[in-house]
Amino acid sequence: MNSAALSISNLRYRYPGVQSPAWTIALDTLSLARGEQMLLTAASGRGKSTLLHLIAGLIDPQEGSVSIDGQGIHGLHGPARDRFRGRHVGMIFQTFHLLHGFSAVENVMAAMMISSIPAGEHRERALGLLSRLGIDRPLAKPEELSVGQQQRVAVARALACNPVLVLADEPTASLDPENAAVAIELIKSACHERSAALLCVSHDPAMAERFERRERLGVVGNNAEAATAVRKASTL
Amino acid sequence: MALTDFTIIRRSLGSRLFATGATVVTVAVAVALLLVLLSMRESWRKAFDRGTGNMHMLVSRDASPLVALLNGVFYANPPQRAIEWAKYNQLADSFPWEFAIPVQYGDSYRGSPVLATSSEFFTAFEPVQGRRWGLASGRFFAPEFADKFEVVAGSAAAATTGMKVGDKLHVTHGASGPGGAAGHEHDEFTYEVVGVLEPSGSAHDRALFTHVTGAWVLHAQDRMERAGTLPKVEVNHAEHDENEHAHDDAAEDHGHDDEEHAHDEDDHAHGDGHAHENEHDHRAVTAADLIEADKLITGIYLRVPTRPGSDNSASIQPAFDQLRRDPSITVAQPTQQIGTLKKVVGNIEQILLAMAAAVLLSSAVSIMVALSTSMDQRRRQIAVLRVLGFSRPRVLSLVLTESALIGAMGAAIGVAVSLAGAWLVTFVMKQKLGLLIEPALSPRWLLAVFVGTTLLAALAGMVPAIMAYRTSVAKNLRPMG
Structure with missing residues (x-):
């Protein structure tokens, strides 16, 4: 299997009900190799989160395609797409979105419910993952953990199913600069360790220096030919 | 996990x-x-559904069939109007009944209704269709009265009063019974509990059962007491026993027991009958003293013959119609009334x-x-x-x-x-x-x-x-x- 972790072509998306002919997202091509890490920056309101939702198959584009590990995600429908996302895509959010009422380890195990990992191994694997990410109280509820630790639990959950692609949406926006630096390094190294491609979107300029590959939404493209084909994402 | x-x-x-x-x-x-x-x-x-059991019809002199059923099977109230024994015999002979069981409800014991009836009540009548009476202890009362006041207690009656086989009791004549007398205890006659029934789940469980002749004797006592014609002690014990035997239709092998019992009764009446004046001058009333006016019942349980295993018969309706032509009685078909x-x-x-x-x-x-x-x-x-x-x-x-x-x-x-x-x-x-x-x-x-x-x-x-x-x-x- 040598297909790209992520491959986007001619993606066009406009919010439902918007009458303007302009696209909210217009991305001609974007490709991420297995294990590759990339930062996508854009000003606030440029549709960064929407792009991630399109990639994760949570919303459908009007045009174009998104392939993850060679599988066009929008070609899948209903439960099949949800299962595919659960098994192949990990997501990290600015506000973590941990499940309340569930302990740290249960939050990680919740992600494994969709995976093909044998049920008997869930707990052990989740504990191991949390331990490697520096969580020493895996039975604590999210609200009992510090913000930095909550972020680590969220990272562990995103990696629980050994995804080919991790999508991180402003993962450090809730953290102070010092913690943000630690967090992004942690995400990068954890993804690297598991050969998961990482697509991180952020408007934080401080993040830029931490990624070798950086793109700006609106001028996306990693070669000259592609760059000419890139269409500028319109503002709403 | x-x-x-x-x-x-x-x-x-x-x-x-x-x-x-x-x-x-x-x-x-x-x-x-x-x-x-x-x-x-x-x-x-x-x-x-329980209580009417295998009877097809209930005859009484209540105001309506529904009241007949409520009184005759569910012991709602002692019926006000009685049926004479001659009428019973006439009705019993009017059709080839499988059973025609006389019942008389007027007395009570500590709130439990006392149903005076015949022993067919236990042998022919089933309180619940297809389920015969069972005995938790003791036996049913003897088929013949023989001046022995025997009581069989329903399961609930036994449970609530705590009575058991061998216990002695005096029944109370109901205030509104067919005899018309005010409610009072018949302490002249001591009943003995001879059996306790198994629960049937019917209203009968809270009743006591005695021989109908015994109930008549109680009322004869009342009648004679009121009229001042209580039988005098004019015979010695030997003759008294003779007298007993003369009117005793019971099997001969019960004779000796009867004799003893008669003595007991006598002794009892003499030793305990403080409520009565001149007690030493009077002997207890016996079945021999009964006149037709004493022989009153309040209901008749009837069943027409059926094929074995069946509760239905084509002759139920004709029998019912025939009885209904008699304006002096009330006939209830339990299934209809229920x-x-x-x-x-x-x-x-x-x-x-x-x-x-x-x-x-x-x-x-x-x-x-x-x-x-x-x-x-x-x-x-x-x-x-x-x-x-x-x-x-x-x-x-x-x-x-x-x-x-x-x-x-x-x-x-x-x-x-x-x-x-x-x-x-x-x-x-x-x-x-x-x-x-x-x-x-x-x-x-x-x-x-x-x-x-x-x-x-x-x-x-x-x-x-x-x-x-x-x-x-x-x-x-x-x-x-």
Whole structure:
């Protein structure tokens, strides 16, 4: 299997009900190799989160395609797409979105419910993952953990199913600069360790220096030919 | 151990413990109410069906067939008007009955009705169709009276009075009995408990049974006492015994016992009869002293002959019609009268059941409201589960299951409460009304109500479940605040 972790072509998306002919997202091509890490920056309101939702198959584009590990995600429908996302895509959010009422380890195990990992191994694997990410109280509820630790639990959950692609949406926006630096390094190294491609979107300029590959939404493209084909994402 | 959908449901219920608890209680109350009403309905029906047993007709001189049945089988009141023995004989001979059992209800013992009857009551009459009388202890009273005052106690009567075989008692002549005398204790005659019946689940369980001739003797005593014609002690004991034997149709081998008993009776009357003047001058009234006017009964249990194993016969209707032509008597066909009773009670039942159903429905609405309200807080969690790979149908089923689970928990508690409630109702009914009502919640009903409530709850969960199904993931993953 040598297909790209992520491959986007001619993606066009406009919010439902918007009458303007302009696209909210217009991305001609974007490709991420297995294990590759990339930062996508854009000003606030440029549709960064929407792009991630399109990639994760949570919303459908009007045009174009998104392939993850060679599988066009929008070609899948209903439960099949949800299962595919659960098994192949990990997501990290600015506000973590941990499940309340569930302990740290249960939050990680919740992600494994969709995976093909044998049920008997869930707990052990989740504990191991949390331990490697520096969580020493895996039975604590999210609200009992510090913000930095909550972020680590969220990272562990995103990696629980050994995804080919991790999508991180402003993962450090809730953290102070010092913690943000630690967090992004942690995400990068954890993804690297598991050969998961990482697509991180952020408007934080401080993040830029931490990624070798950086793109700006609106001028996306990693070669000259592609760059000419890139269409500028319109503002709403 | 891995997480399961059930873990998620449990945590969801647990995170709203108060709301969940309140909803479960609402359902439990509704289910308990419904079941208690259902139970009462079933047991009423059973109680009505029991007691008339294998009789086809009941003859009395009550005002209406329904009253005849209530008095003659359910011991509502001692009938006011009696049937003469000659009339009984005429009716008994008017048709080839399988049985024509005389019954007389007028006396009581500590609140338990005393039914004076013949021994056919035990041998031919079945209190519950297809179920003969069984004895918990002792024996039935002797087929022939022989001036021995024997009592067989119904199971409930024995239980409430604590009587057992060998106990002695005096019956009270009812205030409104056929003899017309005021209620008073017949302490001239000591009854002995010779048997205790097994429960039949019918109203007969709370009655005592004696030989009808004994009841006549009691009333003859009253008559003679009033008229001042009580028999004098004019014979020595030997002659007295002779006298006994002369009128004793009982089997000869009982003779010796009778003799002893007669002495006992005599001794008793002499030693204990302080209520009577000149007691030493009078001997106890015996069956030999009876005149036709003493021989009164209040009802006749009738059955026409049928083929073995069948309760039906083409001759029931002709026999009934024939009896009905006699204006001096009231004839009841128990099955018809019980149908009437059930109809009367049925209307009330339907209103009560409709009310219980409404309460159940409103509890379903409360589940819907509770879960729908919780959806506002749960949309984010649902969005996260969707990101983790949960499909829309799975999220829908999570909410439906949660709703059904609330229903099931409520129903389970409701079933438990209703079983206790039914027991309590039965207990109170028996104590206060003397009506033996068995808890009649068949497992099938319990299961039906349990499953029905759970399904209703699941149905109520459709609204919040569809809300969950439609939850927009993208919209609910936006940063909070």
